[in-house]
Amino acid sequence: MNRARANALLFWGSLAMCYLLQLMPLPQALLPFKPYWLALMLVYWALETPERIGLGLAFVLGLAGDAISGELLGEQALRLCILCFILLRFRSRLRFFPMWQQSLAVFALLLNDRIVLLMIRACAGEPTPPAAFWLEPVSAMLAWPWLFLLLDDLRARLRVHES
Amino acid sequence: MAISNDSTPLFAAGASSTLRLIGYLALAIVLMVADHRGAYLERVRWTLSIAIEPLYRLAALPARLAHEGRLALADREKLTEQNAELSRQLMLAQARLNRLATVSEQNQRLKELLDVQHSLGIGVQLAKIIDVDTDPFRHRVMLNVGSNQGVNVGQAVIDAHGIMGQVVEVLPNTATVMLITDPAHALPVTVERTGLRTIARGGGALDTLELPNVPVSAEVRVGDRLLSSGLGGHFPAGFPVGSIRAISNDVTGMFAAATATPSAALDRSGDVLLLHELPDPIGPPEAAPVTGPPAPAALPAAPVKGGKP
Numbered sequence: 001m002n003r004a005r006a007n008a009l010l011f012w013g014s015l016a017m018c019y020l021l022q023l024m025p026l027p028q029a030l031l032p033f034k035p036y037w038l039a040l041m042l043v044y045w046a047l048e049t050p051e052r053i054g055l056g057l058a059f060v061l062g063l064a065g066d067a068i069s070g071e072l073l074g075e076q077a078l079r080l081c082i083l084c085f086i087l088l089r090f091r092s093r094l095r096f097f098p099m100w101q102q103s104l105a106v107f108a109l110l111l112n113d114r115i116v117l118l119m120i121r122a123c124a125g126e127p128t129p130p131a132a133f134w135l136e137p138v139s140a141m142l143a144w145p146w147l148f149l150l151l152d153d154l155r156a157r158l159r160v161h162e163s
Numbered sequence: 164m165a166i167s168n169d170s171t172p173l174f175a176a177g178a179s180s181t182l183r184l185i186g187y188l189a190l191a192i193v194l195m196v197a198d199h200r201g202a203y204l205e206r207v208r209w210t211l212s213i214a215i216e217p218l219y220r221l222a223a224l225p226a227r228l229a230h231e232g233r234l235a236l237a238d239r240e241k242l243t244e245q246n247a248e249l250s251r252q253l254m255l256a257q258a259r260l261n262r263l264a265t266v267s268e269q270n271q272r273l274k275e276l277l278d279v280q281h282s283l284g285i286g287v288q289l290a291k292i293i294d295v296d297t298d299p300f301r302h303r304v305m306l307n308v309g310s311n312q313g314v315n316v317g318q319a320v321i322d323a324h325g326i327m328g329q330v331v332e333v334l335p336n337t338a339t340v341m342l343i344t345d346p347a348h349a350l351p352v353t354v355e356r357t358g359l360r361t362i363a364r365g366g367g368a369l370d371t372l373e374l375p376n377v378p379v380s381a382e383v384r385v386g387d388r389l390l391s392s393g394l395g396g397h398f399p400a401g402f403p404v405g406s407i408r409a410i411s412n413d414v415t416g417m418f419a420a421a422t423a424t425p426s427a428a429l430d431r432s433g434d435v436l437l438l439h440e441l442p443d444p445i446g447p448p449e450a451a452p453v454t455g456p457p458a459p460a461a462l463p464a465a466p467v468k469g470g471k472p
Contacts, residue, residue: 019218019222020218020221020222022297023218023219023222023223023295023296023297024222024225024226024295024296025222025223025226025294025295025296026296028369028430031296031299032299032300034296034299055180055183055184055187056187058187059187059190059191062191066204067204067207067208067211067215068215068218068297069297069298070204070208070297070303070332070339071204071297071298072195072198072199072204073194073195073197073198073203073204073207074190074191074192074193074194074195074198075191075195077187077190077191077194078188078191078192078195081184081187081188081191082184082188085180085184088180089180120195124195124199126346126347127346127347127367129300129367130300130367130368132299132300133300
């Protein structure tokens with residue numbers, strides 16, 4: 001019982017942390033490198049505990065992200081739904097990839113996410129973003145192994161602590 | 164085997180899941196279109212502001228603590244130096260102000276003589292920038308004042324060096340400011356030296372303004388200062404906006420395209436000023452009050468005008 005609660009706490013806590021990290025200020029030069037934390041966290045939880053993640057949750061998380069960032073309502077919901085769908089489709093394969101292949105897969109997923117975002121913004125009639133717009137998948141790819149190891153370690157500790 | 168007790172089946176359940184995806188995508192698109200047309204998100208944000216505003220403050224907390232820590236540990240020598248520099252600047256500014264006071268008094272008298280209505284009286288409100296970042300490709304900053312402090316959408320925001328932007332969204336205790344360098348922003352400016360009127364658009368980088376339509380015949384030089392022209396009524400006239408950095412021909416060759424560096428320190432967070440009274444819009448003049456013969460004299464004339472012809 002207690003263990004389930006600790007796990008739930010880790011799950012929701014990590015997602016809440018993403019919103020904070022997304023808002024966190026960075027030096028001007030580093031801003032384009034800020035990874036889309038929410039997507040990364042969703043990838044992790046979809047790979048590890050898929051019974052928790054569904055399209056509905058991705059949609060709601062996206063809506064919350066929209067409300068916080070003040071962009072178009074539904075923009076992040078759409079992006080996360082697409083991401084989540086692809087993930088759950090290929091989960092069985094992604095899960096057993098070695099780390100570097102997983103990182104590449106994360107890169108591909110977030111590159112796709114950027115393309116979706118570009119399409120949405122183009123439909124909304126916004127100007128084409130600068131070239132730095134495309135740097136985000138790269139930093140997400142580089143951040144992925146660390147995030148994965150950190151969360152795996154946290155979860156392993158929870159398990160040891162309980163048993 | 165590990166795969167066999169995997170909860171997501173490899174092949175089954177494809178159709179229903181795809182259907183659900185399509186459902187959610189359709190829902191998201193409907194939401195986006197509705198929001199794009201009707202701006203519902205602002206109302207959603209307004210109702211959620213109790214949850215959202217503390218989040219902004221929480222996210223800005225580490226940076227603020229770091230800043231304050233640096234301030235607390237700053238060495239004495241540097242502070243003394245800064246103090247000396249600031250008091251020197253204050254003295255200069257004071258001297259200039261004293262001169263300006265006489266000029267403004269003189270101006271006031273001349274205006275009274277000319278019977279000019281609008282004044283340059285400007286109320287300001289001090290605000291602090293909350294250091295959060297919602298999207299690096301949109302140039303927005305968050306202020307720590309909102310509608311509870313009397314902030315309205317459309318107010319101009321300036322710092323000590325020039326115009327920063329305007330308020331685009333107001334929550335109870337925070338406000339969002341669109342900077343003049345946002346690609347979606349444009350403001351009317353005049354070149355100080357020649358008086359040429361043009362539009363300065365955001366260039367997408369924090370240190371760039373674009374002036375896309377400068378006539379080729381116009382005389383614009385590198386280093387020219389740009390002032391807000393006050394046309395359109397969103398910004399008061401005469402505030403520094405930037406200075407010309409480079410001039411080139413645009414692709415069609417019909418216009419010269421210039422880039423400018425904004426005067427305001429947009430990349431530094433700190434205190435800003437919110438201009439309170441929106442300036443009078445400069446547009447077509449109001450219909451002149453009826454002048455002419457006094458009423459009793461006009462009365463008999465009216466039927467004639469009414470047109471017996």
